[in-house]
Amino acid sequence: MSRLFRDVGGGPRCPHGSVVCIGAFDGLHLGHQALVRHAVARARAMDLPAVGLTFEPLPREFFAADARPPRLLSTRARIERLLVLGLDQIGLLRFNRALTCLDAEAFVRRVLVQRLSAREVWVGPGFRFGKARGGDIEVLRRMGAELGFAAHEIAPVAVDGERVSSTRIREALQAGDFATAARLLGRPYAISGRVARGRQLGRTLGYPTANLRFAAGMVPALSGIYATWVHGVAGPGDERRAWPSVSSLGTRPTVDGTEPLLEAHLFDFDGDLYGHRIEVEFVARLRDELKFSDLPALTEQMHRDAAQARDLLSHDQRRAFA
Template identity: 50%
Template sequence: MRVFRGHSRPVPSPVVLAIGNFDGVHLGHTALVRRLAELARERQLVPMVLTFEPHPREFFAPGSAPARLTTVREKLELLADCGASQAMVCPFNARFAALSAEEFVDQVLVKGCQVKHLIIGDDFRFGKGRTGDYAFLQQAGARHGFTVEAMGSVLIDGERVSSSGVRKALAAGDMEHAARLLGRPYVMDGQVLHGQKLGRQLGFATANLRIKHNPLPMSGVFAVEVSGLGERALPGVANLGVRPTVGGSRPLLEAHLFDFDRDIYGAHIAVRFVHKLRDEQRFPNFDALKAQIAADAAAARAYFKL
């Protein structure tokens, strides 16, 4: 995927464009981007997505913004998998937030993206004061030479698929329902870092990933599958949280892979959360922590029928 940072320099050729925050890249986003790719093939144009960093709600209300489901890298990788070949990531700052709806169309969509056809979700609003909507875009398209369509919501068993619905499922520990809304298990990825080697002292060596999601959409101990280390995903058990027993304060993902002893420092791996085992908790001492980790590993092995 080719990525453009900001809209000040125009993309090289006209595009079919989809706009959204795309946090989590759930089944609703997937349907929208696959429609994008289909239309781009038909019209022999480039399929491109436009998204924002940070999420607008993080800019306007950082203290009450929702937990981020995906980092920018994770989001762009998932959108590429759906068929987008280009992405424009617009910094959402005071200057960008001050753009009127007409300025957004003129500066971002027409000049920056060279849009010929635009696809949006049915609840998309834009421009200062959120004055821009589907009807506004249709009128602007007639003036500027692009067409517009709005995608309806995707429903699963009567529930509208949404990023907030995914967050709710993750926070409740319902990984199976989150996977239904996403169309796949929830994933976090990152580079394996050197840690304090506490896992080795406890008898369970871990691959440690520093997590950029803050606040975390969930925490606890999970049965996981890890990809990026070979042809198939490897089963394991993982703790996601701040590790209160050892005085941790920053979010960390620690994954112990079953029957695996390779040196993987520096590797980029993806951790799929398939089942929650328990909440994160503080233990009175290392012996209690070690006993619980052994129980967690046994429970994860039982889940995978190992």
């Protein structure tokens, strides 16, 4: 049986019971991790599968389709990180008009009881679900007492005296405060993906780049020019280590781009990365993305960006290929 399922309906996936946690899990920050780890620990203690329920698109994206809010983590990365945390199955439920019309009680009966045979359900603080957000922890507890499962709300996780949230992380990233973002996430902020072919304009300017594209409609949480480390690239002796780089994330206004693109220029790298999966870790923000009058002006600025990024990374504790 596949570890991933998409539909609300269908036959039982856990006929002997399960422990379920539910959330959007954008960013999979320390609060999300605490929720998932607790559900996994309970499942192991009860000798039951641990199931995570999340949504695609994210609910806030569905309700703001014309002005989607920034997303912290791609769908693939979210699934991969949830599996690493120990979940046995993941319900990546299609968040569509039909799901928004499903009231809280129907969701409990169809998904938690009929589909997953839930024995315990774990949610984060203030969790709401169902049509018009009519369901909450009290609805879960009331229906659980009726239908044979227990419902629990995990305590908030705080960092620097404030609750960890995806909103705090977005604000830190947009301010270029990667240290705070890393404390809230429990890891440095990074974007991963498979290197795609581009227009190869950077190569003609002396700055070849590894390009990562975004899923249609996904709005990245960052925009600008950054000092970065690229992970997943073989170095001397085929050793995979962090590679110093300067990266641009935006729509490339100087060349009339329209879709967001992450372009990472790896310093002193000579190789073919097309088709490889890499991860770009953000270290410091250098400047905003700008529209230049011509390509020579853009190239001059790229020289300055590269020099600044090299200097910043040379003082970072993860020096790569000195």
